[in-house]
Amino acid sequence: MIVKAILETLFAYVATICFGVITNIPRRAFNVAGIIGGLSWLVYWGLYYHLHLGLAVSNMLAAILIAILSMVAARHQKMPTIIYTVPSLVTFVPGGQAYRMVRNFVVGNNSQSLIFLYQVMVIAGAITLGLGVGEMINRLVYGPKKQGSRRH
DSSP states (O other): OHHHHHHHHHHHHHHHHHHHHHTTOOGGGHHHHHHHHHHHHHHHHIIIIISOOOHHHHHHHHHHHHHHHHHHHHHHHTSOTHHHHHHHHGGGOOHHHHHHHHHHHHTTOHHHHHHHHHHHHHHHHHHHHHHHHHHHHHHHHHOSOOOOSOOO
């Protein structure tokens, strides 16, 4: 069980870095983004498979962690938050469920297709809500972002 958790965390770390390469983030952000992605996957894995909190809650709490850690990393390395957020989220994207939804719809199994559609919507909504809550927590801790004196 511990070996599986370590292995999945390592794979999430590598997947995050690989997606960072694809999205062309700066090289100095690879390791930190990978750590955020791996750590958030480990938290998700523990919450979902061991504490049985459910798909929505586990994804939402992992997304909150990603938002908070991305903001901390961005402030520390003086880079935009999105450089860490986007690659770290790649392991949570419900691509498998979306594929199964379309496949079942094409073969005429509409009831199974609706089940996968529901899962896609729940995961996407939980991730969105988690990022929003994480941003609110960051604003509570660090205060609102200063915009300067730009005139529009």
